[in-house]
Amino acid sequence: MFCVKCGKDIEQGVFCSHCNPIQLDIKELILSKCECQRYLINGSWKTLPQEEALKALLKKNKQRLHYEETLEHQRKLAAKISYQGEPFIIPIQKKGITCPNCSKKGQYYEAIIQLRDSNEEVIDFIQEKVNKKPGVHINKIEQVTNGYDLYLTSSQFANTLGKLLQEHFGGTVKRSRRLYTKNHLTSKTIYRTTLLFRPHPYKIGDHIEIKGKTVEVTQLGKKPQGKELKTGKKVFIPTT
Ligand SMILES: [Zn+2]
Ligand SMILES: [Zn+2]
Known part of the structure; x- marks a missing residue:
């Protein structure tokens, strides 16, 4: 095909x-x-596939541009779009920007998770949950007597982790928080949270002694339970 005005060879369209x-x-x-793989769309950070991010960027334009596909030529990206029936190629410029959450990486922390009587399995569990949460990071892991201290960038996510830990391992979670700082721009108060987690010293199926009786552990969580082996009776396991 050729441009109707200048005669230049074109792939499609009229001009x-x-x-x-x-x-x-x-x-x-x-x-x-x-x-953290998130895109900045109209001022907010979103987890989207690249194609959806491009569509979202096009949407804010006043002209109603229709996204067709992404083209890649010599490592350069371009978006093929159509507008009023005519095809257009718009170059895409990729920019690496650090989002506010990721800029907290390093020294910053909002929460300390104190794991006591805990093994590596507990750390792996937390690491896995944190990896799935965009914008939250563990900035430091310190080995202390009898456990580990994890420095987390999100106080809110620390609370979520407390619940997840208790669901998964059973045990006790003690939470305390103190005023850390006030964000001057949003006047939002930021607290620094300390979460102390101690898993139950037993697992489901373990036999433990309670008041001289042997009990098989049947349930963990906040109110662990067991079954007295001799009688089959349900027993609540006291927690400390
Ligand atoms: Zn032309
Ligand atoms: Zn980020």
């Missing part, structure tokens, strides 16, 4: 990009991405 009387508002798409 070449130079002669096209329709001009687009946007000359390029800037795709800002953080190392």
Whole structure:
């Protein structure tokens, strides 16, 4: 096909990009991405596939641009779009930006999770949950007598972890918080949370002694239970 105005070879449409009387508002798409794999869309950070991020960026334009596909040529990305029936190619510029959550990586922490009488399995469990949560990081793990201290960037997620730990391992969670700082821009109060977790010293199926009787552990969680072996009676296991 050829441009009807200048005769230049074109892939589709009526005009070449130079002669096209329709001009687009946007000359390029800037795709800002953080190392946590989130994209910056209209001022907020979102977890989306790249294609959805491009569509979201196009949406904010006044012209109703229709996304068709992403083209890659010599490591350069471009979006093929259509507008009023004409195809357009808009270059995509990728930008690496650190989101506010990831900029907290390093020294920053909002919560300390104190794991006591806990083994590596508990740390692995936490690590796995944190890895799945964009923007939350463990900045430091300290080995202390009888356990570990984990420094977490999110106080809110520390509370979630407390619940998950108790559900998964059983045990006790003690939470305390103190005023840490006030964000001057949002005047939001930030607390520093300390979460102390101690798993039950037994697992489901273990035989333990309670008041001289042998009990098989049947349930963990906040109120652990067992079954007295001799009588089959349900017993609540006292927690300390
Ligand atoms: Zn032309
Ligand atoms: Zn990030």
